[in-house]
Amino acid sequence: MTFTQILGHQRQKYILRRAVASGRLAHAYMFEGAEGIGKRLMALALVRAVFCLKGTGCGDCTACRKVDHHNHPDLHILEPDGAAIKIDQVRALQKELSFRPLEATKKTCLIDGAEKLNPAAGNALLKTLEEPPGDTLLILMTPQPEGVLSTIRSRCQRLPFSRLGREHLKEALAERLGVDETEAHVLAALSEGSFKKALGKHRDLFLERRKDLLKTLTGLSQGSILPLFDLAEALAKEKESLPDILEIFQAFFRDLLLFHHGRPEQELVNIDLLETIHRRAGRETYSSLLRKLGAINASRQQLDRNVNRQLALDVLLMQLAA
Ligand SMILES: [Zn+2]
Numbered sequence: 001m002t003f004t005q006i007l008g009h010q011r012q013k014y015i016l017r018r019a020v021a022s023g024r025l026a027h028a029y030m031f032e033g034a035e036g037i038g039k040r041l042m043a044l045a046l047v048r049a050v051f052c053l054k055g056t057g058c059g060d061c062t063a064c065r066k067v068d069h070h071n072h073p074d075l076h077i078l079e080p081d082g083a084a085i086k087i088d089q090v091r092a093l094q095k096e097l098s099f100r101p102l103e104a105t106k107k108t109c110l111i112d113g114a115e116k117l118n119p120a121a122g123n124a125l126l127k128t129l130e131e132p133p134g135d136t137l138l139i140l141m142t143p144q145p146e147g148v149l150s151t152i153r154s155r156c157q158r159l160p161f162s163r164l165g166r167e168h169l170k171e172a173l174a175e176r177l178g179v180d181e182t183e184a185h186v187l188a189a190l191s192e193g194s195f196k197k198a199l200g201k202h203r204d205l206f207l208e209r210r211k212d213l214l215k216t217l218t219g220l221s222q223g224s225i226l227p228l229f230d231l232a233e234a235l236a237k238e239k240e241s242l243p244d245i246l247e248i249f250q251a252f253f254r255d256l257l258l259f260h261h262g263r264p265e266q267e268l269v270n271i272d273l274l275e276t277i278h279r280r281a282g283r284e285t286y287s288s289l290l291r292k293l294g295a296i297n298a299s300r301q302q303l304d305r306n307v308n309r310q311l312a313l314d315v316l317l318m319q320l321a322a
Contacts, residue, residue: 016159047067076107086118087121097134122149173198215276255270
């Protein structure tokens, strides 16, 4: 992956390219921003630009190819082992960094999920940041900079990354990856600017499963309590996907609200479910929709606080079926 192939983040590319070209790279960077928006791709593009035998990040030389395959002897990648990055991992890295680079001009290390450095590991890493051994380049990445020790943060050059805009993401999904225009629209709208979400396991959730979920949801009525509880029970078991499922519900009711306001169809998320939206909108009022959106919001907050999931979902679905 070269800088040019990375979508968006023009300012960050400019800063990094200029630093490479002028030989003024910092010893340590911290790339900050949401999951899946391209921080790691940018880090690898930077390493490639630094290691490339032609000095361009060409993609063809052996150095570039080794970076792409993660088997360059001077590139180390540190990731959480389970829930945390542990001190043993940092010590092993420090040992590696104490040797001279084998093939490149410097040793580099990517630390992905820097907020997961446990306190001991963080303090150990601090020593490396204070006195970098020889010529090293450390790139820390995190969606939660406030979760990283402030002493680590202050020793890195911090580079914030923003989410990709909806239109930007849609265009890229359609043009570069050949995703169908309607699907690209829905994926971009639901992925909050995250390429990883749009293409990973969310792809099915946001496309096919979304239709099934909304079909079941719109089929519920307060009179038929059993199907309602069945759905709540099934959803309560999906702890990991639940925030995204609620996002799907929220997007649907937001669509109904926009439809009520006579907004153009292109502004809706579920442009492939226009018929359902027309039908359902006829049964809702402005205030019923606001109430339902409020209920979804409230249950999102409750679920963040680890309340009884099934109970929270029972109540939510009853409110949505009203
Ligand atoms: Zn190259």
